[in-house]
Amino acid sequence: MRITNPHLKPGQKQVIIVGGGFGGVHAAKELANRDDLQVVLIDQRNYHLFQPLLYQVASAALNPSDIAVPIRGIFTKFQNISVHLGRVEKVNLKERTITGGSGEQLSYDYLILACGVRHSYFGKPAWENFAPGLKTLEQATEIRRRILSAFELAENEPDPAKQKALLTFVIVGAGPTGVELAGAIAEIATKVLVDDFRNIKPETATVLLLEMGPRALTMFAEDLSRQAAKDLKDLGVELRTGVKVDSIDEKGVVCGDTRIESPNVFWAAGVEADEISKSLGVELDRAGRIVIGPDLSIPGHPEVFVSGDLAHLEIDGKVMPGLAQFAIQTGKFAAKNIKFSMKSQPRKTFKYNDKGQMATIGKRKAVLQTKSIKMHGYFAWLAWLLVHLLSLVGFRNKMTVLTEWFWSYVFSKRGARLITQKEWRFGKDLGPTPTPLAAPAPLSVQPAAKA
């Protein structure tokens, strides 16, 4: 079924944006309040998620609603932007249509693909059941459930070997996500839960961070990476580098001839693009990201742009990073180039304004690197707090996060220590409570309600 947008007036162009993450939201804002175009922003979720703080939801420091805002609410005031909940399955570049989950099609004059990426399990998708990644709110609350449940189960476990396994946490991948998650779990064990149990000593928990490469945080300078490794050690995290994971099952991990008994394995290694990129029939990189040109459009398809994590863009021989800043800047820039094209003006070449990167390692420690500054320790951590607080969308989120951080950092308490999505019977975790999945919403463009 082909859908026509009832808001589209004669002479107006239709821009479709797929994905309401950093790239999609900033692209749409750049196109707001214009008479010459209608924007349809489609996302499979109804909220914009601040992924950099997901690990704090996973470690019970923040609530899911602290780091997510309804996408529809961001665009309340912009009449030329419609928000639609639904998943886009395919793009037909020749016909200039996108296809939704129920087969319905919508045409575009310009398309911005900003769908981000998901975890890649290096061709072993079954590992996902045993080692959830950290990309969505569902995964963050599942990791939180597994961490908190492990301590509860260990408290009731009479067998010392099983108790040890329950108190062992394994994180695969020592990039920023793995480092932040490992540091947060170590802090939960040694500071937050330390006085709350009677049969176990939470502070004796083992937190292992496994990395295939030669060091943690390979995207940072070597001295910062060394500092991060030291900070992790001080927190009680055991970093093992040069370690390749060969298999994962419900009871642990195998690396070469070593088996680590632990039902608590978390995945922070490798990403791949959404299936949508394969439907395009254009050049993709090894992770399935779409190769784009200097104006951010797909070569040979000047009406289709790609923003953020889904884009493979090389500038001066360097592949651009999967960072929020890159997504924000490419989202805005793609929208600006659409405006140039509509005015029949030449497009511009994208230049990345590298604002640097940071990673936090528990309370009061972080590493920060920009073109001209390298920092670690307390002031880097303060900078991390400030940047993340200011970058959150919405005043309410900024205030609640500030309050939760005060509670968490001053009193070493966690405001969101809840085990949800599961049932317990006599101290036994029966696993997640099955919840029926909602049917995917078909794409549609409803006429605006009369005022």
Ligand SMILES: Cc1cc2nc3c(=O)[nH]c(=O)nc-3n(C[C@H](O)[C@H](O)[C@H](O)COP(=O)(O)OP(=O)(O)OC[C@H]3O[C@@H](n4cnc5c(N)ncnc54)[C@H](O)[C@@H]3O)c2cc1C
């Ligand atoms: C745990 C974690 C920590 C991070 N920390 C940092 C950090 O400290 N600093 C930093 O700069 N970056 C960080 N990043 C990276 C940063 O979050 C990403 O680079 C950024 O989110 C990319 O933005 P995006 O718009 O490309 O994609 P996303 O933010 O992933 O948004 C993509 C959107 O598209 C939607 N979508 C996907 N497929 C479809 C489809 N087929 N149909 C409809 N909708 C779809 C998704 O629901 C999502 O809302 C972190 C990432 C993670 C996971």
